[in-house]
Amino acid sequence: MFTKVNSVGIQGIEGVLIGVEADVGDGLPGFSMVGYLSSEVREAQERVKTALKNSGYRLNAKKVTVNLSPANIRKAGTSYDLPIALAVLGAYGQADLKKIGPFAAVGELGLNGRIKPVSGVMSMVMAAKKGGLRQVLLPAENAAEAKVVEHMKIIGVSSLNQAVEILKDGRTVWNEERETSGTVEPAVEEVDFREVNGQALLRRAAEIATAGMHNFLMTGPAGTGKTMIARRLPTILPPLTREEDIEISRIYSICGLLPHNRPLLGRRPFRSPHHTITPQALAGGGRPLKPGELSLASGGILFLDELTLFGRSAVEVLRQPLEEHKIILNRMEGSYELPADFLLCGAFNSCPCGWYPDRNRCRCSPAQIERYLSRLSKPIMERFDLCVQASPVSYEELVKTENGNEDSAAIRLRVQEAWERQRRRFQEERPRFNSRMGQKETREFCILGMEEEELLERIYRKKQLSARACHKILKVARTIADLEGAERISREHLAEAAGYRVLEEQIWG
Incomplete structure (x- = not known):
């Protein structure tokens, strides 16, 4: 029997949808995993088999094949344990994966069936949302972080048994969603x-x-x-x-x-x-x-x-x-x-x-x-x-x-x-x-009067500035003017901005 569970991996700082496919059939009994896997993902088969046993599931000796797709993306981390376990249970007919509708699952499994927190949950939930999914099954300790992403039903679970029970009762999903807060108190400053x-x-x-x-x-x-x-x-x-x-x-x-x-x-x-x-x-x-x-x-x-x-x-x-x-x-x-x-x-x-x-x-x-x-x-x-x-x-x-x-x-x-x-x-x-301005913005927003132009020219020639240094003086002068609420850059603003390059001249000549 074939089943598929959606999961999410991390590439850089972005999440990417991963399909966890499981097939249980006749043949030489064994448990194999494929799909461009890192060592920690390969080790998941031992964690999953032991967690299933210690959670009370008795699985007949069959040929179990698990594939993580797409195969051109390297899968790393321990967040695939939970979806692998659910896919295997679904393939054995011991878990209902369709009752609550489409969902994604992430989480690391302990040998006793407990679900441990994983890193990068926020990016994972964002990727699931972008991929059209509206429900994510994940470790309870990651639920508060996941609920920061709006318009998603977050299902926090602490054990494999709890996850399977939730999949049997779709009403639990709505109870979890009502707990969503996503708010946080501002951090207290320790220095001043x-x-x-x-x-x-x-x-x-x-x-x-x-x-x-x-x-x-x-x-x-x-x-x-x-x-x-x-x-x-x-x-x-x-x-x-x-x-x-x-x-x-x-x-x-x-x-x-x-x-x-x-x-x-x-x-x-x-x-x-x-x-x-x-x-x-x-x-x-x-x-x-x-x-x-x-x-x-x-x-x-x-x-x-x-x-x-x-x-x-x-x-x-x-x-x-x-x-x-x-x-x-x-x-x-x-x-x-x-x-x-x-x-x-x-x-x-x-x-x-x-x-x-x-x-x-x-x-x-x-x-x-x-x-x-x-x-x-x-x-x-x-x-x-x-x-x-x-x-x-x-x-x-x-x-x-x-x-x-x-x-x-x-x-x-x-x-x-x-x-x-x-x-x-x-x-x-x-x-x-102001510091991000290019030449176009500098010409548009750092307009100088005749006196200011003459001062900048004297500074440029006397200090033998590079074009980059000259533009930086203009940008800093624009910021000084903003701090003072001035629309135009004055001689005083230019002189102060140029003064912050004296050290460069003294040390590097």
């Missing part, structure tokens, strides 16, 4: 800009960076607050929209990083990988392919602390994502496009010992400093819109109370207003942020 004393220039640059999603670089002596500023950047970004939250949360779900008690992440990501990270871990890779740090930071902040200590090959991986805000990975089985739309924040000390430019404490020679800074290529540095030098904090600033410092909520309000101006300016078919 109020805690930052001094560093007015860094605070101002951080506000501009988040207002226009400009990449932001900080350097200076050790212990001046660079990391402290970076870790507070998410607190001044506007809250996630529901669509953004779902997109970010499903990436975290695929990587197994979504908290079990939260169906949605509910906050802007902040990723700070160690400087020993490999290019593959940064961009994504492995088999099956998993998103890397660039995708995990999408919609939030990617902070590279001690940037000069990162491997050259790892840093160069950033080139494509910083321009296109996505990353394309080519593998033998296909090409994968992963999101990489983040604000890059980098920080490093001015010299190997960390004390430059304080020559009373710095013992590094000019040659050592030059070698240290040469680890960062000029093309990568030009992709930072704002480059800021951190200065040591005075004792008076260090010990003053936090009451006089502006908090994250006040800064976030101005950033939200700047985002709203950009939304009205660019509308749906254009870039979302």
